[in-house]
Structures are given as structure tokens and as C-alpha cells.
Amino acid sequence: MENHHTKDPIYTFDASVDDDDDGIPTLNDDSLNPSPVIEKATIFEEKTRTRIATDFSKEDAKAVFTIDGEGFDVILSENKGKIYFSPMSVSGRRKSARKLSGLLRSRRPSMTESSSDDGIALSSLFGVHVKRRPTTSTSRSDTGLCQGLVLSMLERKNENVLREKTLFMEHPSTFKRPRAVKLFLQPYAGAKNGRSLYQKNVLPLFQHAGITVDMSEIVHNEYVKQAMTHLDFEEYDCIACMGGDGTVNQVLDALMSRSQKEKGVDLKVGNSAAASPVPLGIIPIGRTNHVAFSLMGANDIMTGVLHIMYGHFQPVDVCSIITPEKICRWGFNSQYGFAGQVLTYLHRYKALGSKRVDAATIKALTKAKLRSYECEIEYIPADNQRKGDQTPCTTGCGICMGASKNDNITDCITDMVQELDPLNQSFTSNTSSVIDLPQDTPWRTVKGKYMNVGLFTIPGRSEMSPQGLCKYTHLSDGTLDLVLVKETEKKEFVRHLKRHGNSKNQNDFPFIEVIKVKEVRFRPRYPTGWNYNDHDFSEIKYQMEREGSKAQNQESMEVINDLDRANSISTLDISDDDDENSDDEQKEPKPQMLGPQYRKTFTEIEVERRRKIARKKEEKMKAREESKMLSVWNIDNQQVKSLELDFKVHHGVLAICACGVSPLSEYEDVRTSWLS
Incomplete structure (x- = not known):
């Protein structure tokens, strides 16, 4: 003014x-x-x-x-x-x-x-x-x-x-614009031209806007977490990353972990997460860029830079993931089963370049690889299920803006109730008082065989799926979308995959169930009943141990049934004398008798060698069969081999430099020939 x-x-x-x-x-x-x-x-x-x-x-x-x-x-x-x-x-x-x-x-x-x-x-x-x-x-x-x-x-x-x-x-156009940005650059993301894109396209825009950029190249997987530990948030208005989905996940994990440490929040005991003090900016240069596509509606580099320059902020839900070793990490979308297998083959086919996604998907869809996985899933359903609601999340979404700000307080109260649940206490059998306690628990359990299990906090849009892996997931409604794809025929599963590229609802199948949840506990059901030869078993040793155990039981029964005290005392004295004599014999080394030793024949040596080879083959076959029955987790296109994970959504704890997807966006059907 x-x-x-x-x-x-x-x-x-x-x-x-x-x-x-x-x-x-x-x-x-x-x-x-x-x-x-x-x-x-x-x-x-x-x-x-x-x-x-x-x-x-x-x-x-x-x-x-x-x-x-x-x-x-x-x-x-x-x-x-x-x-x-x-x-x-x-x-x-x-x-x-x-x-x-x-x-x-x-x-x-x-x-x-x-x-x-x-x-x-x-x-x-x-x-x-x-x-x-x-x-x-x-x-x-x-x-x-x-x-x-x-x-x-x-x-x-x-x-x-x-x-x-x-x-x-x-003043919205002046006072919210960042003046200092910390940028983490992954030069090998996508087409591996990150340095030239930064020097030619990104840095000149920031300089024209008068924004100071402190750029650091990511040299190893733990670099971002180490750099974030010593970062002063007061010096920067925005933390930005330039890379693919893996780079976004690394910066998100480091930023949220540092925020919890600053506030003294321990999520391992069920506390609610603290919000990030600075927003996160994304400049997409990867191959899929499903995080940037879901928040900006495009994977364009200049769009990400301009959102950071103008200070456009979009609150987003973030999911905390805790392993059995009590290690907490952060992510947006997580999938187990088919998506995990695709990511496994994706790493094997790096030499194929841009064609590796097609090759990995075809490999995962083959008859020998496509299968279901036995899982046990516990979850707390959300209060706002909104079943049948097919409203996509766009700019100014009424569902996200109308989400309750007290979700974190409700989660804390739920956690306190679970910790003090008297049903988990052990009672003795001689208690005379009868207490009428509520039998209801917020947790629900499902068990079965699933071809894919998905947890989505954002839609997961990409070029292969323009409207998202879960089209009606909202960015900031305080819930997770749990998508369970049950065991079905291959042609039905392929129909489900094809719908990711068109305007139809890919979850509108009888074998797919979508549940809005707040917390999830995932436990795979490990394979049992594998029959293999025990090469360590010896029939002679087994019979000797069996006869020895029988004789020992007979002697003990004779001592117990003997009613003559004198005989029992004499028996004890004899045993004591024997023990003393045995101790004296141990103190005095006995002379060892040397004689001719037995040498194995060439036939026995060859038989033993072949047995070792057969044993190694059986162990490899066992490991291969077990690997078929288990998958890996795909968390924001990052492979996580720890299978037993606990998930919890935290409402609006992170602001990302974006404006959401425009409600006027037009989508074209993507036809994937490799799914024919």
C-alpha cells in the first residue's frame, strides 16, 4: 500500500x-x-x-x-x-x-x-x-x-x-516468496543431465528473482541425511530437491526426521508427528516423478521452479513407516507384491535405459512370476470412509480444506487408550471380581492372499498413469487409502492394470477392496512345510541317543522306587567315589595309544563330494521357493526389504511448493502395448 x-x-x-x-x-x-x-x-x-x-x-x-x-x-x-x-x-x-x-x-x-x-x-x-x-x-x-x-x-x-x-x-506476493533456498541435486537422475539443466535453466531463474541458492550434489545414499543434521533452518526459506522420486524420498525422510528431533518427538511410542518448519520444493528430472505429478499436475522442470519462486504452498499428508528394529522412515506411497517385483526387476534391467520399465513389467507378469502373497493386515479404519465418492483431488479441494485439524489430537487419545487397555493385562485365575469391560477395539484384521497391497497418501500420477494409481486419493484429508488386490486370474489383473491409463476407475472390480485407514500393521505369512533332505541326520547316532535315553530313564526309576534307605545311601556313596576317581583321572593325563588310522577310499571321497553338491542345490532351491512366496516393499520407488512394517498417516505436517492439479485438466488415454 x-x-x-x-x-x-x-x-x-x-x-x-x-x-x-x-x-x-x-x-x-x-x-x-x-x-x-x-x-x-x-x-x-x-x-x-x-x-x-x-x-x-x-x-x-x-x-x-x-x-x-x-x-x-x-x-x-x-x-x-x-x-x-x-x-x-x-x-x-x-x-x-x-x-x-x-x-x-x-x-x-x-x-x-x-x-x-x-x-x-x-x-x-x-x-x-x-x-x-x-x-x-x-x-x-x-x-x-x-x-x-x-x-x-x-x-x-x-x-x-x-x-x-x-x-x-x-502481502501474499512479496512476503511469502523465499529469499534463500537449499537445493539438493541428484546429477544422475533420469537422463543423467542434472548438472547442465541446473546451470542452464534453473539457476538463471533464481538469480533473476533475487533468490540465493545453496546447491549440494548428492554423492551417496546417506549424504542428504548427514547434511540435514547440520543444516540451520533459520537461514533458508525452502528446502528443495532436484531429481526423481528416490531423491524426493531421501530429502523427505531427512527433513521429517530432523523436524522430529528438533521438537523431541518419538514416533516409536505412538506420538503424533511435528510439522516441518520449512516447505519442500520439488524440481522433477526423474523418469516417473509420481510425487511431483500428483502435486503439480505435470513433471515440468520450469513449473517446479516457478512454484518455489512464487511461494505456492500445498499442505500434504505424510506417512511414517516403522520397522521391527524401531527405525522410522517417511514416505508417500507404499506397495507390496506385484509393484515390489516390478521394482526388483527394474534394478536388474538398468542397461535397457527407458525400456527397462516395460521389460520389468513383462517379467513380473509372466506365468512363473505372477502370483499372490499371503499377508496379515491390521488397520484402524478412518471416520470418514466416503464409500462411493469418486471426487478427484484438485486445486481448492473442499474435502482437503474441510478436513479436521484435530486429527493429531484424536490419534494421541487413541494411542493413550491402546497403551492403557486393560484387556491387554494378564489376570490370575483366582480373581473373584467380575469387571464389565468394553470388548470393542479400533483395530480390524484381514488375512488372505493378495496380488498387490497399496497404501496411498497421494494419487501417484505419472505418464503411464495420468490420473494416478489411486485416482480418488486426496492430498490432505488425514487418511490413507488401503487398496487390497485379491487373488484373481491373470486376465482380470491385466484389465486392472490397463485402467491406470484411461479414465475408468481401476479399483472398480469385485476382487479389489479400498479402505480409508489411519494406521496399518503389515505382517507377511512366511512359507512353511518345505520338504527337503536333512543331510546332518545319522541313523546310528539317532539310535544310540535313543537307547541311552531309555537306559537313563530306567536307572532314575530304579532309584526312585527303591525304598531301602541304606541301599540308596550306599548308591549315593558309590556315585561320589566314582566322581572323585573320575576327577583324579582327569587330573592325570592318560597315555594315548597310537595305531594305524583309517583312510577313506577314493569312492567314499567322491560320494561325499557329490552329497555336498546335492546339498547346495537343495539349499538354493529352498531359498528360491521362499523368495517366490515373499515380495519386497516399493516405497516411493525405493526398495525396502524389511517386510514387517507399521504405517501411520500424519495430517498436513508438510508444505510442498505446489498448487495441486487444476480442475480443468484434460487427460488422454495411454495405451500400453506391452499389456496386450
């Missing part, structure tokens, strides 16, 4: 009387002037009303500000002596009366403001303060990046009590 006072950050409005061209006084505060002057001001206002309407745009100052998360056109009218607020969005206009009554206008009229008029009278203001963010702890309050204006005004609390009221107006 333009203002003639630019030197001092504190401004005051003059309430004195000014003369216009006709010599008639104009008043800013009616309560401080006598009644004749008020009458003259009223006459002047009636005469000049037409002139004010015609010269409205020339004499008034206009600007766009954000107030309590809503955008407003703010107009300063010096002629009318008021500040007017007009909501920019359609939803904001619908709520303007309610919002302005509670935010911009007091419940009681101020000393100089009429309750029937909108806006704030300048006479009710006693100061305007420019709020700045200090660059360092020792910097002055009048230096640093300007964040907005703070209006200080006067209001009545009741008939006799006055109070101060402040209104913070934040």
Missing part, C-alpha cells in the same frame, strides 16, 4: 481540520470537533459525493493483502476516511459478512465507526507499524525483509471499557 511517510516505520493519522478549495473544513474525527463544523462537513460530503465517485481510482491507494489466510483487495480512501476490504475469492465473498464481522469489524461499534458501514475508519487508528523479519539476532527492528503492516486501532469492550485491537495484513 502506498504511503507518503516512508522514513519512519511508525505512522500516525492526523485528526486536525483541513480546508478544501472552497474553504470548507473537512474533518477526520467527528468526536473531536464542535457541531457547526460537523454540519459543514456533512454539506461538503453531499456536494462532493459525485466527484469522489468519479475520482475514486485516482485519489485512493489499493493493494492486495492476506488477512488470516484469506486474500483481500484493500483500498485506502482518504476522501471517505476509511479502509475498505473486498474478498478476492468466491468462497471468501460468501464468508465476507461473517469474516469481516469477526475480524475487520468489532462485535461492538468503535468510537468513530458506524456499525452499518463496512471497513475501518481512519479516525479509529492510532498507528501503523511495518513488521519486518530480522536477518540476524542482532539486527535492528527497522531492517530486514518486510512482512506486512500491523494496524493498531481503538475499540470498545463494553460501554465504559476501551481496548486495543491489532490487525496484521500480510
